[in-house]
Amino acid sequence: MRAKLEALMRSMNLQEGSSSGKGKKDMKDHKFWSTQPVPKHDEQITTMGPIEPSIPVDQVSKVPAPLPKEFEWCELDMNVEKDAKELYDLLTLNYIEDDDEQFRFDYSISFLKWALQPPNWRKEWLVGVRVASNKKLVAFISAIPIQLRTFDQSTLMTDINFLNVHKKLRSKRLAPVMIREITRRSHINGIFQAVYTAGAILPKPISxxxxxxxxxxxxxxxxxxxxxxxxxxxxxxxxxxxxxxxxxxxxxxxxxxxxxxxxxxxxxxxxxxxxxxxxxxxxxxxxxxxxxxxxxxxxxxxxxxxxxxxxxxxxxxxxxxxxxxxxxxxxxxxxxxxxxxxxxxxxxxxxxxxxxxxxxxxxxxxxxxxxxxxxxxxxxxxxxxxxxxxxxxxxxxxxxxxxxxxxxxxxxxxxxxxxxxxxxxxxxxxxxx
Ligand SMILES: CC(C)(COP(=O)(O)OP(=O)(O)OC[C@H]1O[C@@H](n2cnc3c(N)ncnc32)[C@H](O)[C@@H]1OP(=O)(O)O)[C@@H](O)C(=O)NCCC(=O)NCCS
The missing domain is CATH 3.40.630.30 (Gcn5-related N-acetyltransferase (GNAT))
Known part of the structure; x- marks a missing residue:
């Protein structure tokens, strides 16, 4: 088995190239990620711990990250069929697909409800962006809690997933705003670490x-x-x-x-x-x-x-x-x-x-x-x-x-x-x- 199946997986998971280095940008070209507490590509890491200290929860901003004025934040309630269906429709039409536009992930509504509502899930961590004028859902990012062990240390983190921006709104720097906002919402709940996966090569994969x-x-x-x-x-x-x-x-x-x-x-x-x-x-x-x-x-x-x-x-x-x-x-x-x-x-x-x-x-x-x-x-x-x-x-x-x-x-x-x-x-x- 070759070709398409592999090409699908490549493009689904490697939108900016493979780990061999193709598509890897210099840190200075990461306008967003260079401002974030993540290691640089060439950093050799031998110790473990936070990159920046946690801040007291009462000092975390109460104000959502600013969105361009035509958009507004919303929270999705997966127990409300309308919300669940809106998220399904956004993802099924705009989520990860191959370069030839032949295949696109089609997470079912039941899957999304399951994936986004584990024990201790929070509604304020299912974050959408709507067009202010007609309330159409055009972007989404989620966090759920996860107890993750790295080597000998177990830490309560957020697991970030389902980052998606409508196809017509790509390359407008909405993703960094959404990542900032989910980070703030994580901080408000006293969680300062997160785990996420991507096909894209960002600074810096742990594996x-x-x-x-x-x-x-x-x-x-x-x-x-x-x-x-x-x-x-x-x-x-x-x-x-x-x-x-x-x-x-x-x-x-x-x-x-x-x-x-x-x-x-x-x-x-x-x-x-x-x-x-x-x-x-x-x-x-x-x-x-x-x-x-x-x-x-x-x-x-x-x-x-x-x-x-x-x-x-x-x-x-x-x-x-x-x-x-x-x-x-x-x-x-x-x-x-x-x-x-x-x-x-x-x-x-x-x-x-x-x-x-x-x-x-x-x-x-x-x-x-x-x-x-x-x-x-x-x-x-x-x-x-x-x-x-x-x-x-x-x-x-x-x-x-x-x-x-x-x-x-x-x-x-x-x-x-x-x-x-x-x-x-x-x-x-x-x-x-
Ligand atoms: C991933 C996606 C939300 C990015 O949005 P975009 O409109 O293409 O990009 P934006 O202009 O908003 O933002 C670009 C920034 O986001 C970063 N970025 C791109 N994909 C990313 C990802 N998957 N995770 C984290 N950051 C990502 C870029 O590196 C860039 O930051 P930099 O300048 O520091 O390098 C969008 O392309 C999308 O919905 N793709 C289909 C679904 C998908 O691949 N989701 C991610 C699953 S891991």
């Missing part, structure tokens, strides 16, 4: 992860212009190559249920200790929100040991379709994205990640291949066309064997006002939506 794609429906991907039949292959051969078994293989593999939440929390938090940049699921409510299956948004599975009834593994994915623009046959590409997973085989002795002299962690590799194999069976059954994933966590142990192809897209991870040494992609545990 960069490559995209991988696993075809589940080669015929449709080819018809959409999403993948090409490899040289000297036929479509029939491609279909055979990407065929997945009818049934899952691991005894005790089943959908996750409410009663599994406490055990899954312990399992996932333990697994996350393997990484240097990872979320902390502090409460059962966090796991219930983020990991328990959520209709048509998140699918999660556990392995219940048939003998002990202990939950030994979990694995999940979420649904993020793309609109297929101007294709006579297909309107939507059903993409699943690999999400969190965890397994207790790490408790076996040969899996220590930190000891360079150790053999590759065979037991872990075998188990993850089995889990991902089973999740591909489920995704195919659910009619997904492709499973996407990043080279992070322990994905390097299964991507090739499970027939994921490397894309040429990369996702950059950033921290705002938090100095932190670079993190290897295999030490990234955070999956952003």
């Amino acid at each position: 960069t992860c490559q995209y991988f794609h696993r075809s589940l429906n080669p015929k449709k991907l080819v018809e959409c212009g999403f993948s090409r039949i490899p040289h000297k292959w036929t479509l029939a051969r491609m279909i055979k190559h990407f065929k997945v078994p009818e049934k899952t293989s691991i005894p005790g593999f089943r959908e996750m249920q409410q009663k599994d939440v406490p055990e899954v929390r312990v399992l996932v938090n333990k697994y996350m200790e393997r990484f240097d940049f990872a979320p902390v699921f502090e409460t059962d409510q966090d796991v219930e929100h983020w990991i328990l299956p959520h209709k048509e948004v998140v699918w999660s599975y556990v392995v219940e040991d048939p003998k002990t009834n202990k939950i030994t593994d979990m694995i999940s994915f979420y649904s993020l379709p793309s609109s297929v623009i101007g294709n006579p046959k297909h309107k939507t590409l059903n993409a699943a994205y690999l999400y969190y997973y965890a397994t207790d085989v790490i408790n076996a002795t040969d899996n220590s990640k930190d000891d360079d002299d150790q053999e590759p962690p065979k037991l872990l590799g075998k188990r993850l291949n089995d889990l991902v194999g089973d999740v591909l069976v489920m995704a195919k059954r659910l009619n997904f066309d492709v499973m996407n994933g990043l080279q992070l966590m322990d994905n390097g142990l299964f991507l090739q064997q499970q027939k994921f192809g490397a894309g040429d897209g990369y996702l950059n991870y950033y921290l705002y006002n938090w100095r932190c040494p670079d993190v290897d992609d295999s030490k990234v545990g955070l999956v952003m939506l």
Whole structure:
């Protein structure tokens, strides 16, 4: 699988070039980011902590950042159908797309409600910009709280996402105003650090992860212009190559249920200790929100040991379709994205990640291949066309064997006002939506 699928991921996630340096601007050319508490591109960071000190909350400006006079700020309430639909319409027509304008992310309304309303979400962090005269929603940025561990330090931050400016209002420096405003709203609530991802190369990524794609429906991907039949292959051969078994293989593999939440929390938090940049699921409510299956948004599975009834593994994915623009046959590409997973085989002795002299962690590799194999069976059954994933966590142990192809897209991870040494992609545990 090549070309379009990869080109999509490249342009979706690398609007200003890849981490190889293409599209990277000098700090002086970043009129906005050069004024912000973020490291410079060439800065070698060995310590960890805030770049600028927190300010007492009563000294944070009470006045929103000034917008050009034809616009006004608003807050979106995702429990009000009209607001949710307005946000959906803005994003579905204006959010991330490929250079050829063939594919555009199409986050569903249920997905947006889920992603923007985790425990302790705040309405004032779902910030829109409307045209003052007709109240049309033309831009959006969101923050949600996240407990993020960088190396040995866990910090309450905001997770910034869904930054979008209407196509007709691009390059007017609205994005910096929106970032300033969400920062102020974060400060008012006593949070002075943030995490965000972008395809764009900004100062300065803490880590960069490559995209991988696993075809589940080669015929449709080819018809959409999403993948090409490899040289000297036929479509029939491609279909055979990407065929997945009818049934899952691991005894005790089943959908996750409410009663599994406490055990899954312990399992996932333990697994996350393997990484240097990872979320902390502090409460059962966090796991219930983020990991328990959520209709048509998140699918999660556990392995219940048939003998002990202990939950030994979990694995999940979420649904993020793309609109297929101007294709006579297909309107939507059903993409699943690999999400969190965890397994207790790490408790076996040969899996220590930190000891360079150790053999590759065979037991872990075998188990993850089995889990991902089973999740591909489920995704195919659910009619997904492709499973996407990043080279992070322990994905390097299964991507090739499970027939994921490397894309040429990369996702950059950033921290705002938090100095932190670079993190290897295999030490990234955070999956952003
Ligand atoms: C990203 C987007 C909001 C930027 O708006 P814009 O109108 O293109 O750019 P503006 O003139 O408002 O602002 C430019 C500034 O924003 C910065 N910027 C651009 N994309 C950014 C991003 N994804 N995150 C943070 N800052 C970004 C630029 O680097 C520039 O700052 P600089 O001069 O310091 O380098 C807009 O292009 C968009 O909606 N794109 C489609 C959706 C998308 O890609 N969203 C981001 C997902 S990560």
